[in-house]
Each structure stands twice: as C-alpha cells, then as structure tokens.
Amino acid sequence: MNTYEYRCNNCKHEFEAQQHFKDKPLKKCPECKKNKLERLISSPSVINMGPKTLGTMAEKKTAKMGKYAREKLEHDAAERREIADNEIQRQAEKMGGKPLRPKKKDTPWYRKNSKTTLKKIAKMTDKQKKDYIETGKTS
16 A cells, blocks of 8 residues: 555645556545545655665575675684694604794895994995895805
8 A cells, every 4th residue: 555645736745545557536525525636746755675686685695695705714714723733742742742842944145144244335346236136146
C-alpha cells in the first residue's frame, strides 16, 4: 500500500490516504464534501530489501568469503608459529638445554667498515676518488 497526500482546492484541507497503486485518486474532500481534491506530488519512501541484482549478490558473497579466508590465514599462521616454537624448543633440549643463537645476518657491503672507508675517502685526491667510484677499490 502506498501513502498519498491530498489537498482540497476549496477548503485547503490536507490529509494522507493509503491506497493501492492501481486505485483511482480520491475526488471528494472529507471536510467540505466537494469534488475539489488534488493529489500532491511527494517524495516516495523506498525500502531496500537487500541485494536485487546478480552483481550485488556476488559482492556480498565475496565479502563474506574474504572474511573466512582472512580467518583461515590467521589460524594457519598461528599454527605455523606454534610448530616453529616447538621445533626450537626440541632443538634446544637436544643441545643440552642451551638456547639457540640466531644466525648473524650478513651486513651489507656499504655498512662494512663504513667509518674507516669514509675516512679513507676523505683523504683521497680527486683522481683517487674517481678511480674508487669506477673500480670500487681503494689504492
């Protein structure tokens, strides 16, 4: 059922009436009983009952699948961390309870002896600096 607004052109009485879309507009005013009613144009009320197209249904389904996939990834990561922790503990016990030291990371070439290299470069002549840039070796 739709709600329509009416106004009488004779007595200016305004009211709302619920009618089916197929019903004919009212003509007789309930106040002055004259046939001077006019149906007013008003903004319709729209109720969204959820996805209506295949695209919106697919988007909704995809959003749910993303949530489940993220939960599965988090669960799998937690399992892998637990397995790794157990393996570290097992190896530590195997070595007599000593804690395992992590492998020392290799320092990049530009960090090795950086202070001494900078001091050497500062003492070089322009020709030596050019050779150092081209060959990478200090003389």
